[in-house]
Amino acid sequence: MRHLRLLLIFLLTLASIQMMAQRTIALRQHKLQPDQVPPANYSGICRISGDTYALVSDQEKEDGFYLMSISMDSETGKITDARRIGYRSSPSKKVDKAGMSVRDLEGIAYHPITKTFFLGGEGDEEVLEYDSLGRPTGRRLDMPQVFGIDNIRVNLGIESLTYNNATHRFWTTTESTLKSDGETADKNNPTVRNRLRLQSFNDNLLREQQFAYLMEAPTCATMGKHPKTLIHGVSDICALDDGRLIVMEREIYVSKKNMNNYVNVRLFMVDPSTSHSIDERTPLSQQSPSVFMQKTELCAFKTKGSITRRNIANYEGICLGPKLNDGRQTLLLINDTQNGMTKHGIRLKEYIKVIILE
Numbered sequence: 001m002r003h004l005r006l007l008l009i010f011l012l013t014l015a016s017i018q019m020m021a022q023r024t025i026a027l028r029q030h031k032l033q034p035d036q037v038p039p040a041n042y043s044g045i046c047r048i049s050g051d052t053y054a055l056v057s058d059q060e061k062e063d064g065f066y067l068m069s070i071s072m073d074s075e076t077g078k079i080t081d082a083r084r085i086g087y088r089s090s091p092s093k094k095v096d097k098a099g100m101s102v103r104d105l106e107g108i109a110y111h112p113i114t115k116t117f118f119l120g121g122e123g124d125e126e127v128l129e130y131d132s133l134g135r136p137t138g139r140r141l142d143m144p145q146v147f148g149i150d151n152i153r154v155n156l157g158i159e160s161l162t163y164n165n166a167t168h169r170f171w172t173t174t175e176s177t178l179k180s181d182g183e184t185a186d187k188n189n190p191t192v193r194n195r196l197r198l199q200s201f202n203d204n205l206l207r208e209q210q211f212a213y214l215m216e217a218p219t220c221a222t223m224g225k226h227p228k229t230l231i232h233g234v235s236d237i238c239a240l241d242d243g244r245l246i247v248m249e250r251e252i253y254v255s256k257k258n259m260n261n262y263v264n265v266r267l268f269m270v271d272p273s274t275s276h277s278i279d280e281r282t283p284l285s286q287q288s289p290s291v292f293m294q295k296t297e298l299c300a301f302k303t304k305g306s307i308t309r310r311n312i313a314n315y316e317g318i319c320l321g322p323k324l325n326d327g328r329q330t331l332l333l334i335n336d337t338q339n340g341m342t343k344h345g346i347r348l349k350e351y352i353k354v355i356i357l358e
Contacts, residue, residue: 022269022296022298022357022358023357023358024267024298024299024355024356024357024358025077025355025356025358026299026301026353026354026355026356027076027077027078027353027354027355027356028353029303029311029313029351029352029353030078030079030082030351030352030353030354031349031350031351032082032349032350032351032352033082034340034350036082036083036084037068037082037083037084037350038084039337039339039340039350040055040057040059040060040066040337040339040350041057041058041059041060041336041337041338041339042055042056042057042066042316042317042334042335042336042337042350043056043057043058043105043106043107043159043316043317043336044056044105044106044107044108044120044161044236044316044317044334045108045317045318045319045332045333045334046108046109046110046117046162046163046319047110047319047320047321047322047332048067048110049112051069051070051071051072052067052068052069052085053067053068053069053070053319053332054066054067054068054108054110054117055068055108055317055334056105056106056107056108056119056317057105058104058105058106058122058336059100059104059338059339060089060100060101060105061092061095061099061100061101062089062090062091062092062101062134063089063090063092063101063103063105063119063130063134063136064087064088064089064090064130064134065087065088065089065105065108065117065119065130065134066084066086066087066088067084067085067086067087067088068082068083068084068085069081069082069083069085070082070321070332070352072321072322072330072354074322074324074325075324075325075326076324077321077324077328077330077354077356078354079352079354082352087134088130088132088133088134089134090130090133090134090135090136101123102123102124103119103121103123103124103126103128104121104122104123104124105119105120105121105122106120106121106122106158106159106160106161106316107119107120107127107158107159107160107161107162107172107236107317108120108161108317109161109162109163109170110163111129111163111203112165113165113203114129115132116129116130116131116132116137117129117130117131117132117134118130118141118161118163118170119161120158120159120160120161120172121158122155122157122158122159122175123157124149125143125147125148125149125152125157125158126140126141126143126158127140127141127143127158127161127170127172128140129205139205140205141170141172141201141205141207142201142205142206142207143199143207144199144207144210144280145280146178146180146197146280147174147178147197147199151178151179151180152174152178152179153176153177153178153179153184155175156174156175156176156177156184156233157174157175158172158173158174158175159173159174159175159233159234159235159236159316160172160173160174160175160234160235160236160237160248161236161237162236162237162238162239162245162319163239164239164240164241164320166241166242167239167241167243168202168203169200169201169202169208169239169243170200170201170202170205171198171199171200171201171237171239171245172198172199172201172237173196173197173198173199173213173234173237174196174197174233174234175233175234175235176194176196176232176233176234177194177195177196177284178197178284180283181195181197181283181284181285182195182283182284182285183285185215185217185218185230185232185233186230186231186232187226187227187228187229187230190217190218190220190221190226190227190230191217191218191221192217193214193215193216193217194214194215194232194233194234195212195213195214195215195284195285195287195292196212196213196214196215196234196284197210197211197212197213197278197284198210198211198212198213198237198245198247198270198272198293200272209272209277210277210278210279210280211270211272211275211276211277211278211293212276212278212284212287212291212292212293213234213247213270213292213293213295214289214292214293215232215233215234215249216249216266218230218232218251218253218264219251219253219264220251220253225253225255226256227253227254227255227256228254228255228256228258229252229253229254230251230252230253230254231250231251231252232249232250232251232252233249233250234247234248234249234250235248235249235250235315235316235317235318236248236316236317236318237318238318238319238320238331240320240329243271243272243273244269244270244271244272245269245270245271245272246267246268246269246298246318246331247267247268247269247270247295248265248266248267248315248318248333249265249266249267249268250263250264250265250314250315250316251263251264251265252314259306260304260305260306261304261305261306261312262302262303262304262305262312263302263303263312263313263314263315264300264301264302265300265301265302265303265315265333266297266299266300267297267298267299267300267318267331267355268295268296268297268298269295269296269297269298270293270294270295270296271293271294272293274294275293275294276290276291278291298355298357299355301353311349311351312348313335313337313348313349313351313353314335314336314337314348315333315334315335315336315353316334316335316336317333317334318331318332318333318334319331319332320332321354324356328356328357328358329356329357330354330355330356330357331354331355331356331357332352332353332354333352333353333354333355334351334352335350335351335352335353337349337350
């Protein structure tokens with residue numbers, strides 16, 4: 001009888017957890033037309049107002065952002081039209097040998113109070129402010145020392161950036177584990193779970209709380225696959241009006257024969273208000289498991305590159321879209337095609353994917 005009561009309690013608890021979980025609908029990828037949205041290295045997206053959005057591309061000669069008009073059906077959430085409407089930029093202070101900005105822009109957030117844009121760079125590990133014309137204002141987020149460029153693994157630094165006007169908070173994190181916080185997942189260590197620091201900032205651009213986030217292990221490890229290339233990290237964050245965050249975990253798997261490659265995307269919800277804040281002094285590899293944020297998986301999807309399936313898409317940016325007529329919130333995801341890269345006769349295509357929170 002006692003075992004029956006325990007089983008009943010377990011089932012009721014499981015049911016309540018399932019009821020509390022956020023339900024989502026993932027729409028099919030919307031292919032962008034090259035004549036309306038030319039190929040680029042789109043790596044971050046934010047909504048300004050109405051149908052107007054701003055995007056950053058991580059391989060440009062000048063620091064700045066694209067403006068894009070994205071229209072959606074207010075009943076279904078489907079994209080009805082998308083077109084690029086301009087580039088706002090200023091000459092970069094530093095460029096590489098190819099003439100590209102060394103800032104390597106990965107994240108973007110719009111700050112409606114000042115009507116300015118904040119652009120996060122993986123090349124300098126800074127989040128700088130730009131005006132509506134793409135000119136730097138001289139202001140920046142007060143980044144903690146632990147995010148210093150000497151503590152960043154190459155090409156695995158600042159990747160995410162978001163701001164929410166209801167909570168008045170910026171959020172950012174690195175793509176993968178900082179050097180001081182332990183190992184990182186790669187082709188030689190496919191079972192490693194990356195440990196990240198999620199950092200918030202207020203409207204005065206000053207740092208606020210920091211939280212520990214534990215990624216899942218790459219799916220290729222559980223399937224016994226041995227990759228030629230494995231890139232696994234958080235590609236962006238999206239801040240909700242109620243203070244919760246959506247974290248986008250992205251796994252790029254390239255096989256040794258360059259066949260059946262895939263990108264696996266998983267969205268997780270975390271709540272800073274119920275999490276333990278941390279400081280910079282203790283490496284995350286030495287933190288108790290209880291310190292890491294509790295997370296709930298919202299949805300997961302995989303795009304593939306093979307002989308039969310050519311819809312592979314590397315999603316790097318996520319932002320809030322408009323609410324539908326019935327009040328449901330939309331999320332927009334943008335992918336990076338490496339400027340429409342073509343290989344083995346296959347050209348990567350630009351997509352937007354819409355997720356609906358029910």
